[in-house]
Amino acid sequence: MEYSSAEILRGVQEKHLLDDGVSVEDVANRTHNYFNQRGELQIPVLDEKRAAEEGRPEYPNGKEFAVCLTHDVDHICPQALKPQIRQLRTTVSNLVDNEARSSLVKSCLRQLYAFSRAAMSSGESASETVSGIDAIRDVERKYNAPSTFFVPPEHSLVESRLDPHISYSTCIEYDGETRPFTEVMKELLKEGVEIGLHPSLGTYRDSSALRTQRERLETVIGSSIESVRHHRLQYDIQSTPSVQAQAGFKYDSSLGIKGDNGFRFGTSYPWKLYDWTDTDTSDVLEIPLVLDEGFLKPGRGGISDATYMSYVDHFIREVKAVSGTLTLLWHPSFFDDGGRVALYESVLERLAEAGAWFTTIGQLGAWWNENVQSPS
Numbered sequence: 157m158e159y160s161s162a163e164i165l166r167g168v169q170e171k172h173l174l175d176d177g178v179s180v181e182d183v184a185n186r187t188h189n190y191f192n193q194r195g196e197l198q199i200p201v202l203d204e205k206r207a208a209e210e211g212r213p214e215y216p217n218g219k220e221f222a223v224c225l226t227h228d229v230d231h232i233c234p235q236a237l238k239p240q241i242r243q244l245r246t247t248v249s250n251l252v253d254n255e256a257r258s259s260l261v262k263s264c265l266r267q268l269y270a271f272s273r274a275a276m277s278s279g280e281s282a283s284e285t286v287s288g289i290d291a292i293r294d295v296e297r298k299y300n301a302p303s304t305f306f307v308p309p310e311h312s313l314v315e316s317r318l319d320p321h322i323s324y325s326t327c328i329e330y331d332g333e334t335r336p337f338t339e340v341m342k343e344l345l346k347e348g349v350e351i352g353l354h355p356s357l358g359t360y361r362d363s364s365a366l367r368t369q370r371e372r373l374e375t376v377i378g379s380s381i382e383s384v385r386h387h388r389l390q391y392d393i394q395s396t397p398s399v400q401a402q403a404g405f406k407y408d409s410s411l412g413i414k415g416d417n418g419f420r421f422g423t424s425y426p427w428k429l430y431d432w433t434d435t436d437t438s439d440v441l442e443i444p445l446v447l448d449e450g451f452l453k454p455g456r457g458g459i460s461d462a463t464y465m466s467y468v469d470h471f472i473r474e475v476k477a478v479s480g481t482l483t484l485l486w487h488p489s490f491f492d493d494g495g496r497v498a499l500y501e502s503v504l505e506r507l508a509e510a511g512a513w514f515t516t517i518g519q520l521g522a523w524w525n526e527n528v529q530s531p532s
């Protein structure tokens with residue numbers, strides 16, 4: 157089936173997939189993606205036409221394309237507990253997937269998860285706790301690059317082993333000091349870094365829970381939150397734009413290919429989402445995710461650093477050719493063992509050489525709304 161640009165940006169193709177019974181989780185995988193099936197997932201095929209209709213963006217200071225560095229903070233936990241927690245999660249996952257179905261076993265599993273969450277939240281003994289946030293910011297400061305950290309709530313909507321787990325009081329190393337994560341978030345804000353929300357599973361269709369999670373984090377950091385990326389990119393094109401608007405968000409960056417790469421909606425440009433619940437354009441601007449580091453991980457592709465860099469080069473070429481925006485995701489947990497910092501530095505070096513405007517999701521969104529006409 158063929159779709160027009162306007163239909164694609166309204167999400168008609170994803171709506172049809174959902175109508176056909178594809179789950180919201182599977183819609184975020186490349187298998188069902190319209191552009192993947194046409195061999196065009198890694199090309200922003202809509203952008204020349206959109207540039208002609210809406211105007212070609214010209215970025216501040218003559219920069220040739222925009223880059224949003226983003227980080228989903230899925231876990232913060234004491235370093236010493238990590239091996240045990242990993243082992244526990246693997247064991248429990250195997251049980252759930254292969255054998256356990258009885259209510260008794262499920263009850264035991266819930267208790268085990270409660271234990272692991274409590275253990276993670278007990279990370280007050282500072283010297284034991286590290287976080288990739290420190291390593292990430294060390295690199296970004298060298299390139300004068302702000303970024304967006306998407307932070308989960310402390311309490312999930314539903315108890316799920318797949319949800320992020322975090323305590324804002326956990327102490328982590330940051331900039332040569334050990335301090336509670338709450339203080340680190342305030343420090344990040346002072347540096348021009350954006351804090352967005354990484355809401356828990358189920359909130360993609362629950363505006364009240366989404367608003368509560370946003371307001372709680374706002375209170376903790378003492379600043380407003382405008383941007384959101386859903387955990388595991390859990391998103392329903394038919395309802396989530398409306399849910400996010402009702403919850404008070406201005407910008408979303410959930411529409412990428414989960415753990416993978418490509419232009420899920422055929423475009424590198426931000427666009428105003430369509431609200432299917434009142435059949436009108438939503439106020440929420442989408443800034444699509446293009447490149448998730450997930451496929452560097454063993455078991456999820458396990459590509460080499462050199463192959464990842466070839467993807468970076470490819471997306472720089474494609475996005476720069478249309479003066480588009482390139483949004484990258486690097487999870488802080490990816491840096492926990494100290495590895496991959498050199499790779500992240502190489503990526504930023506390459507982006508800077510190519511003339512990138514490093515900006516945050518919120519800054520880019522505000523700039524886009526102000527300077528580039530949105531489709532009607």
Ligand SMILES: [Zn+2]
Pocket residue numbers: 228230320354386387388
């Ligand atoms: Zn996540």
